[in-house]
Amino acid sequence: MAKGTVTIQTDRCKGCGLCIQACPQHVLAFTEEFNARGYRPVQLDERAHACTGCGVCAVVCPDVVFTVYRQPARRAA
Amino acid sequence: MNILLEHETPATDLDQMEIVYQRPDALTDLATHYCPGCSHGVIHHLIAEVIDELGIRSHTIGVAPVGCAVFAYKYFNLDSCEAAHGRAPAMATGIKRVLPDHIVFTYQGDGDLASIGGNEILHAALRGERITVIFVNNAVYGMTGGQMAPTTLAGMKTTSSPAGRNPLTQGYPLHLTEMLATMPGVAYAVRRSMHSVAETRKTKKAIRHAFTAQQQGLGLSIVEILAACPTNWHVEPADALDYIRDRMLPEYPVGDFKVSEGLGDRRLGD
Amino acid sequence: MTRELWKGNEALAEAAIRAGVDAFFGYPITPQTELLEYMARRMPELGRTFLQAESEIAAINMVYGAACTGVRAMTSSSSPGISLMQEGFSYIAGSEAPCVVVDIMRGGPGLGNIQPGQADYFQITRSAGHGDFHPLVLAPATVQEAVDLAYISFDLAFRYRTLVLLAGDGALGQMMEPVEMPPMRTPDATQPDWALTGAKGRPPRTITSLYLDADELASVNARLQEKLKTIAAAEQRWECFMTDDADLLVVAFGTVARIAKSAVRAARAAGVRAGLFRPISLWPYPAPVLDGLVDQVQGVLVAEMNAGQMLEDVRAIVRGRTPIRFLGRTGGVIPMPDEITNELTHMTRVNHRTNGAGMKRDVE
Numbered sequence: 270m271a272k273g274t275v276t277i278q279t280d281r282c283k284g285c286g287l288c289i290q291a292c293p294q295h296v297l298a299f300t301e302e303f304n305a306r307g308y309r310p311v312q313l314d315e316r317a318h319a320c321t322g323c324g325v326c327a328v329v330c331p332d333v334v335f336t337v338y339r340q341p342a343r344r345a346a
Numbered sequence: 347m348n349i350l351l352e353h354e355t356p357a358t359d360l361d362q363m364e365i366v367y368q369r370p371d372a373l374t375d376l377a378t379h380y381c382p383g384c385s386h387g388v389i390h391h392l393i394a395e396v397i398d399e400l401g402i403r404s405h406t407i408g409v410a411p412v413g414c415a416v417f418a419y420k421y422f423n424l425d426s427c428e429a430a431h432g433r434a435p436a437m438a439t440g441i442k443r444v445l446p447d448h449i450v451f452t453y454q455g456d457g458d459l460a461s462i463g464g465n466e467i468l469h470a471a472l473r474g475e476r477i478t479v480i481f482v483n484n485a486v487y488g489m490t491g492g493q494m495a496p497t498t499l500a501g502m503k504t505t506s507s508p509a510g511r512n513p514l515t516q517g518y519p520l521h522l523t524e525m526l527a528t529m530p531g532v533a534y535a536v537r538r539s540m541h542s543v544a545e546t547r548k549t550k551k552a553i554r555h556a557f558t559a560q561q562q563g564l565g566l567s568i569v570e571i572l573a574a575c576p577t578n579w580h581v582e583p584a585d586a587l588d589y590i591r592d593r594m595l596p597e598y599p600v601g602d603f604k605v606s607e608g609l610g611d612r613r614l615g616d
Numbered sequence: 617m618t619r620e621l622w623k624g625n626e627a628l629a630e631a632a633i634r635a636g637v638d639a640f641f642g643y644p645i646t647p648q649t650e651l652l653e654y655m656a657r658r659m660p661e662l663g664r665t666f667l668q669a670e671s672e673i674a675a676i677n678m679v680y681g682a683a684c685t686g687v688r689a690m691t692s693s694s695s696p697g698i699s700l701m702q703e704g705f706s707y708i709a710g711s712e713a714p715c716v717v718v719d720i721m722r723g724g725p726g727l728g729n730i731q732p733g734q735a736d737y738f739q740i741t742r743s744a745g746h747g748d749f750h751p752l753v754l755a756p757a758t759v760q761e762a763v764d765l766a767y768i769s770f771d772l773a774f775r776y777r778t779l780v781l782l783a784g785d786g787a788l789g790q791m792m793e794p795v796e797m798p799p800m801r802t803p804d805a806t807q808p809d810w811a812l813t814g815a816k817g818r819p820p821r822t823i824t825s826l827y828l829d830a831d832e833l834a835s836v837n838a839r840l841q842e843k844l845k846t847i848a849a850a851e852q853r854w855e856c857f858m859t860d861d862a863d864l865l866v867v868a869f870g871t872v873a874r875i876a877k878s879a880v881r882a883a884r885a886a887g888v889r890a891g892l893f894r895p896i897s898l899w900p901y902p903a904p905v906l907d908g909l910v911d912q913v914q915g916v917l918v919a920e921m922n923a924g925q926m927l928e929d930v931r932a933i934v935r936g937r938t939p940i941r942f943l944g945r946t947g948g949v950i951p952m953p954d955e956i957t958n959e960l961t962h963m964t965r966v967n968h969r970t971n972g973a974g975m976k977r978d979v980e
Contacts, residue, residue: 273366274359285383285576285583291543308382325543327367331380331387337367338360374820404816409681410824419822425812427684428824430707433677436669440681440689441812443665444639448814466677469670 273322273339275313282310282334288326294319297326310334370394372403374423383583385540385573386415389482392550393453394422396557406449407441409434413455414488432463435470438477449560451478456497457487460522464496467522467568474531474565478556481523481568484575485594492578496520499597504578519597523570527603533564535604539572541590545600555609564606572598619794624759624784625650627795628692628718631766633658636801637716638687639665641678643697646730647786648720651692672697676704676717683713684823686811688770688803692718694786695736696727698744705779706745709840710825712810714773716766717751718782720789723948731948732786732871737925740781741899748837751779752847753898757855757874759793761896767798774808776847783898785921787871787950853896854905858884862891864960865909867930868919869895872951876919879956890960898926906933915963918979919943919956931979939963940979 282304288311289297298314311334313320322339369375372394380386397403403424410418412431419426429437434452442450459467459481470477486504487493493506497519501510511517527535534556538549549571556567572594574586581589622630629651632640640659642652652668659666665682669675675691682689693701698719708715719740723733744751752772756762765782773780807813812821827833855873858880859865868876873894883890893909895902910916915938918927923944934940943959945951959976 271359273363276360281377283382287383287583287587290584290587322363322366324367328543328546329388330391331382331384332378333369333373333387333391335367336365336369338363339366340362341364405814407685407812407814416826419824423815423820425815425821427681427812427822428711428826429680430677430703433673433680433704436674436677437681437684439667439674440639440641440678440683441685443667443678444682444685444687444689445813465670466674469674472670473667 271318271320273337274317274320275322275326275338276336277311278334279310279312280304280306281332282308283332284308284310285331286311287329287331288335291325291329293323293325294321296320370398372397372423374421376420378421379417380414381577383574383576383586384414385484385571386482388540388546389480389549389571389573390418390421392546392553393480396550396554397424399554400557400561402449402557405447406451407445409438409441409450409452411452411454411458413458415453415455415482416489418453432458432461433466434458435463435466435475435477435479439470439473439475442475442477446476449478449557451480451557453480454482455488456481456483456485456495460496460520467526471526471529471532471566474533476560476563477566478560479566479568480553481570482573483570483598484573486575486578488575488578499593521598523568524603526566526568531565532568532604533559533606534567534609536602537570537572537598537600539590539595539600540574541572541587541595559606559609562608562610564608572600619796621792622759622795623650623790623792624762625720625789626654627759627763628766628782628784629654629658630797631763632690632716632769633662634798634800635767635770636688636803637664637690637770638803639682639689640691641667641669641675641682641689642691643669643672643675643693645694645697647722647789648692648694648718650789651718651720672700673703676701679715680704680708680713683708683715684711684812686808686813690716690718692720694720694722695724695733698736698739702739702745705751706747706749707825708779709745709749709751710747711823712777713823714770714777716769716773716780716782718784721783721785723946729948730786732950733921733946733948734785734870734872735922735925735946736783737898737920737922740783744779744781749840750844750899751781752776752851753781753783754853755783755869755896755898756788757870757894759788759791760795762788763795763797772851776843778843778847783870785871786948848900851897852900852902852905854902855894855896856905856909857892857894859891859893859909861889862912863889863914864891864917864963865913865915866890866892866917866919866956866960867906867926868892869898869926872919872921875951875953876956878953879960882953882957883960886957886961888960888964901929903929903933906930910934910937913938915939915941917941917943917956917959917963919951921945921950927979942977942979944976
């Protein structure tokens with residue numbers, strides 16, 4: 270089970286890729302599809318289970334597309 | 347609307363997790379008009395997070411600038427108004443003087459604050475107005491298409507300095523925050539940068555200090571933020587962060603130029 | 617109520633205070649400085665806001681900010697300072713922030729001088745900044761009238777969410793006259809439903825003049841124009857002096873109008889049936905009243921301390937029905953009563969020859 274995860278408002282993502290570069294676990298990648306704005310949004314890739322819910326993506330995201338989740342156990346640690 | 351994509355954690359797992367970050371209350375639900383990778387969006391959510399954490403949203407009034415952030419008033423979920431170009435510190439003065447118990451902040455770019463609004467910020471600082479100024483420095487006029495600003499680097503090519511800014515004829519980069527730090531009326535004057543996660547987090551803490559300085563009535567607080575403008579710098583968003591680090595920082599070092607002795611939020615560190 | 621001797625500028629300030637002004641932001645400039653100085657003394661005594669700004673630009677933007685919170689905010693200046701405030705006037709008009717501005721006019725253009733003038737007529741009545749709007753412009757002729765108009769100015773500003781401009785000149789600002797001051801009003805505790813007071817328990821409010829969508833801005837302008845029509849219909853103010861049987865009509869405002877009164881009396885003593893039409897509201901111009909007077913007279917004399925600005929409004933109203941003669945004084949020179957009387961006498965002789973000093977012409 271992943272220690273954390275994110276949900277992504279892909280319709281708002283402008284595909285700047287700052288989160289992909291910043292993610293310490295390298296779990297983010299661009300989709301192949303375009304969103305309604307014409308950008309290729311980010312998604313969790315096949316390494317999604319490695320997400321720790323650290324929230325770095327949310328820190329650097331200019332468009333506030335991330336909601337970040339974490340396992341309570343990890344938070345207490 | 348949140349869309350769960352193919353590889354995301356299944357929704358059942360979300361029920362067992364707790365939310366550690368979500369859209370701040372102090373932001374409206376509106377998508378911004380900013381270009382991909384523009385720092386304005388990040389700075390907006392940092393400010394909104396600080397406003398939420400301090401619990402001041404319902405008595406905060408924002409003053410938006412002219413420039414790329416002209417619609418800032420649409421993005422912040424609080425009372426706000428739209429100033430004439432450069433006049434935000436004067437408008438904020440008018441508000442703060444009649445509503446001294448409210449929190450008033452201006453959000454201004456480098457053209458707005460350091461060029462056309464030079465006099466207004468200088469004298470608001472001189473009077474020690476209890477306002478907070480978020481000064482976004484990306485070294486160009488963004489909204490009008492990338493012209494030279496007072497903060498444009500020497501040699502930097504812009505649409506109005508196509509051969510590169512020549513300080514001998516077009517002036518040297520302006521260090522406005524350092525200037526303001528010399529004034530007794532200024533309680534907090536620092537420069538931060540958006541070029542890395544760590545620096546972005548420090549920026550947020552500085553914004554928190556700035557609002558705290560206002561709450562304590564210490565004087566004017568200003569946070570200058572080195573920000574990326576990938577569009578007008580003609581670079582990719584990720585490369586724009588490197589541009590801040592490699593080009594902007596040598597001219598505009600981050601640092602605390604003035605921190606009032608009375609500022610009571612030091613436990614947060616820098 | 618007792619009558620006391622008041623200087624024009626100080627009387628204006630005290631009247632605004634008694635009308636409940638909450639905040640004054642200003643910048644020194646002759647010949648209005650006593651107004652600012654008076655506010656500097658009185659406002660803190662009353663626990664109200666006074667601030668000397670770094671410029672007229674800052675002053676009007678401070679007024680703009682304070683006005684956005686729903687308080688009674690004002691500034692005062694003189695011609696060159698009013699020029700600097702035009703940017704703020706335009707934003708204030710676009711965002712419908714109510715406020716009061718006093719213009720104690722002096723000679724121009726440029727730095728001009730500090731003598732009385734009326735050459736701001738165009739800049740304050742036509743638009744007073746970029747975009748389509750008019751401030752509500754009131755032009756008192758005596759210190760008492762300045763007090764009375766200042767006293768109602770905030771009511772007008774808030775009723776219409778508009779900029780109210782009190783237009784005097786250096787003579788009015790500097791002269792001393794007996795005045796009956798109105799009583800101190802209790803400040804209005806109710807807050808307007810558009811004011812920025814913090815989004816506590818209600819959705820956020822925004823005050824802006826920015827509408828990027830063409831249709832949206834067009835509809836905002838349509839609404840502003842409708843409001844101007846309402847103001848134009850409801851807020852015309854004027855004085856008719858000895859016009860009932862007048863053959864010749866002097867049209868003058870402010871200081872020149874009170875001089876013209878003496879001239880009208882003198883002309884009548886010499887057998888010339890003259891009268892005076894004095895617009896008190898310069899915008900909206902009391903056109904229907906003047907229009908009604910035109911058909912009964914054989915000529916109109918427009919007298920102003922400028923090179924012919926209100927003259928254009930008068931011409932548009934007269935529409936060639938009767939001859940118009942113009943007496944203009946610039947540079948801060950105040951026309952004397954006998955100059956105006958001489959013009960009236962001259963007009964009875966239908967003699968177009970120029971006489972005496974000053975800027976005179978038969979217009980049409």
